[in-house]
Amino acid sequence: MSFNLGDFLLSLIKFTVFDYIRSIYPDSPGVEIVLDIVGVVVVSTFCLLIVIFLIWLERKVIARMQDRIGPNRVGGKYGLLQTVADVLKLLTKEEIIPTGADKFAYNLAPFLIVITALLMWAVMPFAPGVIGVDLNVGVFYILSISSVSVVCLLLAGWGSNNKYALLGAFRSVAQLVSYEVPMILSLIAPILLARTMSTQGIIAAQKVPYMLMIPLSAIIFFVSSLAETGRTPFDLLEAESEIVAGFHVEYTGMKFGMFFLAEFVSTLFMSGLFATIYLGGWNLPIISLLMELAGGAPLNLDAIAFGRVIGLVVYFAKTFAVYFVFIWIRGTWPRFRIDQMLNFNWKFMVPLTIALVFTVAILDKVIPVGTSDLVRAGIHLASNLIVGMITMEILRRNGRRQRLAAEAQAQANRPDVAAAD
């Protein structure tokens, strides 16, 4: 087959470009390398450019939640070019490097944090067949890249030659390393149910979206990803209203912009990951289930004419819905102190996650093999709700006991105050 411009343009619209080019030049290693490089460039550029939109979206949504309008001066009535103006401002700022700063560590940290934020996108499934590389250990790869990104904070804190930056870096690292544990444990549940760690495999295995099947795991993963990306309510360490801005206090200009960018890229990635693992990704599992119950074949997006485009649209709709929840939480909740954060993790999240993994694993073995997917989903949902209710009951009793103790303490203090008068 020779190159046909019409076919090429059509495959570009249908997102089957790579398959088309592979069919024209079969068995050519040079073509594979070029396609890989093109894929890397496209995904990285997309991630970096969409941050412009994401920052604008966040400012507008939070403003509306706080009953104000948000940016509306730059770029027309809706302030669409506000982020571009911010980027220009950052680019033209003076680069101040503190004296005594470890030049290697200080300069390496912003690059490394953006690199690790972008590396995770290699296993994100955008549409059926549109994925960077379908590793069979995809989810494990994501978790290991998130723990590599923890190193960058230490580099930033140490390289700044500033005691407060170092303290902020220590606290950031403590928070990130602690919240990796419930994240990894809570991801064991969908991996167990899907029998694979590959992201495309998890989407294919979701006959019922895992959000409806193991909602407790979804909630735990959501909370730990809030902590891992450093979003409110876990953003004590880099919050704008705190006096010392944490580990990036000594960074100016575009280097600070890199930290900011990496936070947005990894937040979007975590929303995409949540949509992939718990909401069904580019697939429409509920519609597929209804089609199957009505007697037909399940929905196969790759076989429909513009199926990949539909998958892409569905994926982005789900991702931005989850991203909206991230922004919503930022606009409405106050933030934790560091000791409250660590207590919450080790005394509540980790035992709950271990209980969840026990429940899901035992039920998965106990349910006989032949039961239909709906019944299986119902049993898992019921078990999750039971574990959730038991947890709520324990918390309620604990809270009541603490409140009674505090009231008894206040009662004991009051007669002394009255006697002192």
Add this chain to the structure above:
Amino acid sequence: MIPLSWYLIVAAALFCIGLYGVIARRNIVAILMSVELMLNAVNINLIAFWRYRTLIDANAPQSTGLAWAIFVLTVAAAEASVGLALAISIYRRRDTVAAEEISTLRN
């Protein structure tokens, strides 16, 4: 195709570099870092041997090398944490981290 001996030589070189670090460095933490290098070299050896055996032998065990390498990883993590806790404790008591200054043996 990369011959097996290349992997083994890289592992041996890394092991000997770690060995040099363990014998020649003063700081305890630096000695522990060199020990980690040696453990990595051992891991490369295990995995290379196992992988190349699965290439040529149809009855090769499908997971032996990987399981053993993960055990080595686990033990390395446990040993690093206890060793570093000891190093910090020694620093608090003796106010030094040079290995030669901690010795209380005479001569």
Add this chain to the structure above:
Amino acid sequence: MTFEQLVFILISAVTLGTGLIVVTYKNLFHAALAMMASFLGVAALYVMLDVGFMAAAQLLVYIGAISILIIFAIMMTRRVMDTQESPFNSQPGLALFTAVISFALIVAVLVQFWPLAVDATRVFGSKPILPASVFQGSIPALGYAFVSAAGYVLPFEIASMLLLAALIGAVAIAWPTSEEEEA
């Protein structure tokens, strides 16, 4: 020299070079960074050996946990006047001799069994490669090995007890003593 071999030589050069930096640099923080780069090189070697699982585990455990632990230990045990001291103790010459002789002996034994020559079809020197590789990505096999009685369930359980002991031991060693609490 195929492309794969070139990549292997590059990765090994990075691994061994940063390993040399670890054992020679005076600035311990830079040595720790070089150690992280060395671990990254080892992870790349695992990817070349087709065990992506082990590469991800290496990144997670070594770079994501052990390196951070070492950096914390370096920061907590810093001495103020570290700039003039040599990083080596009284026996660097002996150490160099030992390391070089060990390496030479190991290599001398190795090349007798597994030759250095690059042969397209034989990696073990005498046995040919199986025509269709049966290696399917061994994660389910690994899982079975860890929990089956004919596999490695006993070392698995002992490793978990070792981790528990290490956790308790590290906490017990680093617990502040009563003198420090009063201070």
